[in-house]
Amino acid sequence: ASTDNLSDLFNLLEQTDAKYIPSIQTAINTVLSTMPQDEQLDLVTKKMNSSSKKNLYYSALANSQSKEAMDVLINSYETETGENKKSAFVALTQWKSFDGLYPILDIARSSNDNNIVSEAVDAIIKKVGSSNKTGAVKYLYLREAMELAKTDAQKNNILQLIGNTGLYQAMLYVAPFMDVPALSERAAQAAMNIGTNNPQYAGAKTTEILNKVSKTINNPDAGYQRQNISKFLSENSQEGGFVSLFNGKNLDGWKGLVGNPISRSKMSAKQLAEAQVKAEKQKEKDWSVENGLIMFDEKGRDNLCTEKQYGDFEMLVDWKLYPGPEPDAGIYLRGTPQVQIWDTARVDVGAQVGSGGLYNNTKNPSKPLKVADQKVGEWNTFHIKMIGDRVSVWLNGELVTDNVILENYWNRSLPIPAVEQIELQAHGSKIAYRDIFIKEIERTEPFELSAEEKKEGYKVLFDGTNMHSWTGNTSEYILEEGNIVMKPSKSFGGNLYTKEEFSNFIFRFEFMLTPGANNGLGIRTPLEGDAAYMGMELQILDNDAPIYKDLKEHQYHGSIYGVVAAERGHLKPIGEWNYQEVIADGDNIKITLNGVVIVDANIREASKNGTLDGKDHPGLLNKSGHIGFLGHGSEVKFRNIRIKELK
Numbered sequence: 343a344s345t346d347n348l349s350d351l352f353n354l355l356e357q358t359d360a361k362y363i364p365s366i367q368t369a370i371n372t373v374l375s376t377m378p379q380d381e382q383l384d385l386v387t388k389k390m391n392s393s394s395k396k397n398l399y400y401s402a403l404a405n406s407q408s409k410e411a412m413d414v415l416i417n418s419y420e421t422e423t424g425e426n427k428k429s430a431f432v433a434l435t436q437w438k439s440f441d442g443l444y445p446i447l448d449i450a451r452s453s454n455d456n457n458i459v460s461e462a463v464d465a466i467i468k469k470v471g472s473s474n475k476t477g478a479v480k481y482l483y484l485r486e487a488m489e490l491a492k493t494d495a496q497k498n499n500i501l502q503l504i505g506n507t508g509l510y511q512a513m514l515y516v517a518p519f520m521d522v523p524a525l526s527e528r529a530a531q532a533a534m535n536i537g538t539n540n541p542q543y544a545g546a547k548t549t550e551i552l553n554k555v556s557k558t559i560n561n562p563d564a565g566y567q568r569q570n571i572s573k574f575l576s577e578n579s580q581e582g583g584f585v586s587l588f589n590g591k592n593l594d595g596w597k598g599l600v601g602n603p604i605s606r607s608k609m610s611a612k613q614l615a616e617a618q619v620k621a622e623k624q625k626e627k628d629w630s631v632e633n634g635l636i637m638f639d640e641k642g643r644d645n646l647c648t649e650k651q652y653g654d655f656e657m658l659v660d661w662k663l664y665p666g667p668e669p670d671a672g673i674y675l676r677g678t679p680q681v682q683i684w685d686t687a688r689v690d691v692g693a694q695v696g697s698g699g700l701y702n703n704t705k706n707p708s709k710p711l712k713v714a715d716q717k718v719g720e721w722n723t724f725h726i727k728m729i730g731d732r733v734s735v736w737l738n739g740e741l742v743t744d745n746v747i748l749e750n751y752w753n754r755s756l757p758i759p760a761v762e763q764i765e766l767q768a769h770g771s772k773i774a775y776r777d778i779f780i781k782e783i784e785r786t787e788p789f790e791l792s793a794e795e796k797k798e799g800y801k802v803l804f805d806g807t808n809m810h811s812w813t814g815n816t817s818e819y820i821l822e823e824g825n826i827v828m829k830p831s832k833s834f835g836g837n838l839y840t841k842e843e844f845s846n847f848i849f850r851f852e853f854m855l856t857p858g859a860n861n862g863l864g865i866r867t868p869l870e871g872d873a874a875y876m877g878m879e880l881q882i883l884d885n886d887a888p889i890y891k892d893l894k895e896h897q898y899h900g901s902i903y904g905v906v907a908a909e910r911g912h913l914k915p916i917g918e919w920n921y922q923e924v925i926a927d928g929d930n931i932k933i934t935l936n937g938v939v940i941v942d943a944n945i946r947e948a949s950k951n952g953t954l955d956g957k958d959h960p961g962l963l964n965k966s967g968h969i970g971f972l973g974h975g976s977e978v979k980f981r982n983i984r985i986k987e988l989k
Contacts, residue, residue: 458800885898
């Protein structure tokens with residue numbers, strides 16, 4: 343069929359027998375698909391308005407995928423009866439884009455017709471299963487479909503799809519269905535798929551569920567699957583892991599809000615206790631548990647807070663904003679605002695950027711990397727990870743905040759508290775929360791100076807718990823297991839600098855190389871420009887790697903790049919920690935690697951007749967500047983960084 347056939351096809355559509363109508367509609371849609379959307383809509387609307395059989399054109403309306411067409415179909419379903427109503431519903435179930443899911447969901451939620459609901463559920467299962475959405479988004483809608491499902495066949499299909507989403511919450515959700523005989527096998531398979539394929543979920547709850555799976559599964563491969571489960575449990579922790587912060591019944595473990603971290607710290611025990619009594623009374627007015635959800639009534643005023651305080655953690659939480667004048671909420675981390683939640687339609691306040699950003703940041707990024715929100719009235723899910731003062735947020739399975747420093751809103755001159763409560767924000771609009779889980783991450787013991795170093799006047803620049811003394815590329819230089827780790831992504835590497843400038847000093851640190859790693863230590867360097875020339879770069883390099891077989895003498899580890907060659911042969915094997923000391927005293931630079939002096943030079947003397955690389959180094963003789971790690975696209979770890987300033 344082509345556009346030349348449209349007139350005949352439209353005539354046939356209204357004249358032929360009912361059994362041929364679907365085929366003719368398919369032919370019409372094939373032709374319409376070659377036309378621009380607005381032309382499709384205009385043509386079909388005219389034909390429909392001039393026809394006494396409008397419902398025959400609903401399929402063509404849906405084919406245009408326009409908002410106007412969807413509005414017409416929704417209105418037809420709501421206002422028409424009989425065949426017209428049925429045709430509008432069928433057209434909506436055939437909507438190609440994911441947006442077609444929402445009217446079908448609304449119909450299923452409100453309809454009292456079991457047949458309509460069942461057909462809607464089938465359409466939801468098909469649309470979600472075939473979509474390219476994240477596992478998190480699929481889980482949210484499949485869970486809703488499960489609550490609407492009418493048959494065991496539908497429920498089993500949903501369980502199978504949920505088992506492919508990879509979400510911890512999904513594993514917990516399917517586990518109870520192992521107690522339903524008609525669903526037990528699919529539920530067990532779903533729980534097993536998620537549990538055994540995600541070691542990060544290992545812990546007491548996962549162990550409990552997988553042990554139940556072993557007892558439940560009953561299929562030809564059950565023996566092999568039990569072996570796989572046993573192997574997983576033997577290789578991963580069976581203790582700890584995520585724990586629930588909400589029991590689904592009441593607000594045990596939660597309390598009302600008193601002040602902020604700074605004001606609370608100034609209260610006496612008696613003052614705090616008295617204030618908490620008042621806060622509990624307010625909490626009872628503001629927050630409630632309804633149908634397994636924590637609900638905030640938009641008339642309330644104060645946040646809901648965990649009784650327990652947390653340091654480093656991972657948090658999972660589902661949330662849903664309800665339609666209203668200004669949908670808005672947030673999650674306070676360690677008592678500090680906040681991971682933002684709001685309605686992206688509120689462009690007047692900048693909400694079009696999406697939820698999941700650190701809204702109150704002023705120096706560090708506050709906006710999310712992308713918009714990943716589901717529309718208001720639908721469920722969303724956060725995965726929040728906080729290490730030190732660094733926060734990462736995944737919204738509906740999409741990374742929206744990547745290792746960003748959360749600033750101390752209450753006093754921006756201070757770092758964020760090391761340990762504090764988590765809060766659900768009260769912001770004058772209705773919101774629901776469910777499935778709140780947290781996994782505490784063991785904190786690294788802070789590095790401390792030796793008694794001798796304390797006496798000599800050293801100070802710590804990095805103790806393994808925060809990066810408060812550093813600036814620059816704070817997204818690829820991350821805090822991990824007590825180390826600063828350069829994790830190169832799209833950029834070439836980037837530099838991380840001390841916030842302070844230093845002139846003469848003794849700088850001590852430890853580093854670990856990966857195969858072929860390349861980094862550098864910049865000293866007396868500005869924050870802009872190539873530190874190797876605008877300041878001074880001391881090489882940090884796996885110079886024994888095959889890719890560096892043609893290095894020049896001034897490029898080996900420890901060399902003052904382009905100016906002074908270092909003595910070779912004193913790096914420890916890859917994967918072991920190296921200790922290095924750099925003494926910068928006027929023009930004299932002395933570098934000691936693992937107890938061996940590899941550079942002892944006067945840079946003015948070394949460069950008076952030109953540099954080894956023959957290039958100009960305008961910053962070589964800088965009197966002062968920043969100290970920095972200079973990334974070159976390789977993973978390198980640093981720890982135990984301290985400095986002593988010299989007069």
